Amino acid sequence: MITYQEIYDILRKEKYNEALQQLPKKFLKEIASYLAEKKDIVNREQKNTGLFSDTLRITRKQLDNTLSIIKEIIAIRERKVLNLSFTAALTEISKRDTDNLLEHEKELFKVTVSKLEENQKMVSRKLNGQTKEEKKDLKNILIRFKDEVSAFLDAEGSELGPFKSGDIVNLPKDIAEILLSDEKAVLVNE
Numbered sequence: 001m002i003t004y005q006e007i008y009d010i011l012r013k014e015k016y017n018e019a020l021q022q023l024p025k026k027f028l029k030e031i032a033s034y035l036a037e038k039k040d041i042v043n044r045e046q047k048n049t050g051l052f053s054d055t056l057r058i059t060r061k062q063l064d065n066t067l068s069i070i071k072e073i074i075a076i077r078e079r080k081v082l083n084l085s086f087t088a089a090l091t092e093i094s095k096r097d098t099d100n101l102l103e104h105e106k107e108l109f110k111v112t113v114s115k116l117e118e119n120q121k122m123v124s125r126k127l128n129g130q131t132k133e134e135k136k137d138l139k140n141i142l143i144r145f146k147d148e149v150s151a152f153l154d155a156e157g158s159e160l161g162p163f164k165s166g167d168i169v170n171l172p173k174d175i176a177e178i179l180l181s182d183e184k185a186v187l188v189n190e
Contacts, residue, residue, distance in 0.1 A: 001030065001033060001034065001037075002024070002027075002030040002031065002033075002034050003034075004034075004062055004065075004066060007031070007034070007066055007069055007070070007073075008069060010023065010073060011069045011072055011073050011076075014073055014076045014077060014080075015072075015076060018080075019080075019100070020077060020080050020081070020084070020100040020101065020105075021100060022099075022100045023100070023102060025102075027102060028102065028104075031070060034066070035063070035066065035067070038059055038062060038063040038066065039063065041055070041059045042056060042059050042060055042063060045059065077102075077105060078105075078108070081101065081105050081108050081109050081112070082108075082112060084098075084109060085108075085109050085112035085113045085116060086112075086116065088109075088113050089112075089113050089116035089117050089120065090116075090120075139172065139173060140170045140171060140172055140173060140176070141170070141171060141172075141173050141176035141177070141180075141187065142168065142169070142170050142187070142188040143168070143169060143171060143176050143179060143180065143185040143186065143187060143188060144166065144167070144168045144169075144185060144186050144188050145163045145164065145165055145166065145167045145168075145169070145179075145184065145185045146165060146183065146184060146185055146186060147165055147184050148162070148163065148164055148165055149161055149162060149163045149179070149184055149185075150162050154172060154175055155172070155174070155175075160175070168188055
């Protein structure tokens, strides 16, 4: 079982060393057990002695300090993982430097490196003029009216219509979708 002093030592090592420090494989599980034990002590002390026990005060303070230390350890380690990911994406050094990562940190590393490499490839393609023509989002839709529709205003306040049954019109997508959903018109396949 991990102790408060060991948790504090982990923080100190992580804080003052540039490289990720090796942690026990079941670090998070050990921390969870430690926290559960401290919470049990606090609950027992509250029931048995009330709110003014020295043991309760000390244990509660230790629990609060431990939570702060753990948050700081996680933040420091995440920053180091992101820095390692950035370096790995740029220099292609990689997986061999991940020995000290915990399982969830390995996943963060892998996803971050992948996204960074993907971004670098996209920037490189654009700089080399090799961009793919992106599919343009249609602004208008071609529809055929099923029923007569009186004149109405669009989003800019311009009057559209009136339309007769059978009229084929190219309308803004949002308006066309409303007419389609109300079954006043049908989509015309080009």
